[in-house]
Amino acid sequence: MKIDPDNKADLSAQIAEAIRKEIMAGRLIIDERLPSEAELADHFAVSRPTVREALKRLAAQSLIRTARGAFGGAFVNRLSYPEAYGQHITTSTLLLSMNAISFDVACEARYALERACTPLAAARRTPDTLATMRAEIHRQGQPGLTDESFCASDVTFHRALVDSAANPVLSYQLAGAVEAMQPLMNMITFTARSREAIVGFHTRIADALERHEADAAQAALSELEAYTLTLGRDVMAARAKAAT
Amino acid sequence: MKIDPDNKADLSAQIAEAIRKEIMAGRLIIDERLPSEAELADHFAVSRPTVREALKRLAAQSLIRTARGAFGGAFVNRLSYPEAYGQHITTSTLLLSMNAISFDVACEARYALERACTPLAAARRTPDTLATMRAEIHRQGQPGLTDESFCASDVTFHRALVDSAANPVLSYQLAGAVEAMQPLMNMITFTARSREAIVGFHTRIADALERHEADAAQAALSELEAYTLTLGRDVMAARAKAAT
């Protein structure tokens, strides 16, 4: 394993970075056991708490997992899809909420990415993903639904659309774009009329996918984008007026 | 702040998760100072090292930053684009390298996402992004270039293509897809003939963007995808044969 250079940042950050590079470069392979905390402390010439802080940093990124007991220790972790989803969604959500990203920019990115899925989704959609989409459409038509529940259902619908492409890498990449929009969408008040309009677009998308018509799905998606954009702009305009 | 329920996982993980939720929910706002480690230890009824491990977990995700000295402490961090890029690329690269993702699936996802950018890129490309693309094309034509350098240049070219869309959220999302492919591409040996072919596709893409022709760019991109796929399949076939 590498050694730390002179001095700069925290020791625990340096050690974590050194181990992370080993993993990324493939020199530490999957399920391989790292030296014990005591051995690492000895190797890097630091105390055990410092090593532990470094290992916790790696654990937070799902790079390692730890097990107690004899023959326990820290092991290079196989990054699972659920873990990767979680990381990506956390990062994306924070990036959008903390950097004053305009609704327009986020919306444009999300729908551009979703349109990338529609050709594949139209070709590969399954009865299963279609059923999910239909179920969410039905839920979105229920009168008593709160705005927040409506948004959550919207996310589920769009994730089913993405999953229809049957490409797990694509689903992973899109999860961030779709989920991160939810806080922004939650600022919108959905009137009965706007809900009806959205349900209409969703139905058109589901129908098009069912008939394997990629172009029709893409067209409906684009119209939904334009409509969502107007909803978002209304909210932003109202907010700007209220702030004066 | 929330309290931990009965018992289950590590205390440091529980505490980190509690604080993370506060941040994600916006109850801890940007640049806000968290209580000192001693106060947190008191609040959660744990020792200071345990609190520190929790804070290091959050720091590893760029959720907080720490400063020493009086009036120092842990502060909610504004997640910057470079930090988000780094997180996303790390996660994406590991996900692909550790889960036996087929070259085909990764390739399909990447090019589907890139095609989502071309309409915007064709409309908004700047002299700057075009110049970057031209420079990389020129580099890719140099005879002495190693395969690894060729790959790195390829990544730079495609990132310039993505950046041409002038949507930072899109650039962020695509960074993972483009960069994570590099280790897979590095397995390919680029002959003089395949390099020439790729440079040809790149030139067609740059030309199309320069003339604001989205369809032509998309067509060239699709052909490049098909060509990349054959290169990847040749490598995989050779590997499979060598393994017998």
Next chain:
DNA sequence: TGCGTTTAAATTGTCAGACATTTAAATGTA
């Protein structure tokens, strides 16, 4: 008064040593 210097306080970073807890292998026993 005004300004530079010194001091003090608060906070994170690091260390040392200890004990608790968990796990699986080794051992002992019926």
Next chain:
DNA sequence: TACATTTAAATGTCTGACAATTTAAACGCA
């Protein structure tokens, strides 16, 4: 052999201490 017990190794946690760093306040001097 089968099962219970012991043991060893490792992580999880705690206590207490000191070092390093940074800012604010106190101080001294012209």
